[in-house]
Amino acid sequence: MEFHLNKTQKIIGLVVIISFLLCGVFTMVVDTDEVESNDYSTETEKISKKDTIPAASPAITITEPSSEDPYKELESLIGLEPVKEEVKSLSNFIKVQQARKNKGLKEAQVSYHLVFTGNPGTGKTSVARIMARIYKDLGVLKKGHLVETDRSGLIAEYVGQTATKTNAVIDSAINGVLFIDEAYALTNSSEQDYGGEAIATLLKRMEDDRDSLVVIVAGYTEEMKHFIESNPGLQSRFNRYIEFPDYSPQELHDIYVQRANKGGYRLTEEADHYLLEHFKKAVANKDRNFGNARYARNLYEKSITCQANRLAQDSLETLSKDVLSIIEKCDIENVK
Secondary structure, eight states: OOOOOOHHHHHHHHHHHHHHHHHHHHHHHHHHHHHHHHHHHSOTTOOOTGGGOGGGSTTOEEEOOOSSOHHHHHHHSSSOHHHHHHHHHHHHHHHHHHHHHHTTOOOOOOOOOEEEEEOTTSSHHHHHHHHHHHHHHTTSOSSOOEEEEOHHHHOOSSTTSHHHHHHHHHHHHTTEEEEEETGGGGOOOOTTOOHHHHHHHHHHHHHHTTTTEEEEEEEOHHHHHHHHHTOHHHHHHOOOEEEEOOOOHHHHHHHHHHHHHHTTOEEOHHHHHHHHHHHHHHHHTOOTTOOTHHHHHHHHHHHHHHHHHHHTTSOGGGOOHHHHHEEOHHHHHTOO
């Protein structure tokens, strides 16, 4: 028996077939979406493989522990005498508590988490790296690396993603130190801000991983005080503060000279005198955004650029090693 379909019937049949095919594809997409959704719907601890490699983000820096003696490196830092004393005091306290434990005596509770307060460029990140290695030396941490980040490294753009992003960063810091610079930026009065989610996730992980994670938060003194006081959980976990003082003109001078010596440069007597006077004026006129050691390092970098511009006007082949190594007064004066 033969069936002859007219044009209308053929079109209807074709539409039906296409509809069935589209329904099948749609069902597959929905099923896939449900599987992906379920991967994250139970707990934020379920991190994807991609999320466990946060170092790809420019907001995250991971510093592996060096083989240098952290105590000697701490002492070699210019200035920061109050900071050095605080670190020594904490180290001694930990050592004594460990000795008491070995003798069967009761230990005092030790919180390894720290709050670093002070202005920019006062050595907070450098000391954090050293602290990570000191904790490793004391047996507090197994690895002693430092994971440095800030608000942008912890907070995501959309609801529900911040906990996952924060957990991924914390995972990378396990057995080391998580250093959060300008941590006060996590608190924001905006209803659309996800800083509270990041803080809640951080506090939970500090409890869950208390034997393998140390957190150091840093920032301006007053802002950090308000940040810690804004949350009872933060207050209970951060009770040790270390204040980083601004550098004096002489200390800035010494930082510059130390960097110059490492780079194979030396200053003339006139340049050395001018440099100290320059730092005296800079400190006298500084504001809260003054870069401290960063300012000294930047001045050095620009000075040797000025020196290069000066020397390049002559025949470089005829210049002696001594001439190539000297920073003159004009090289510092010409820095813009």
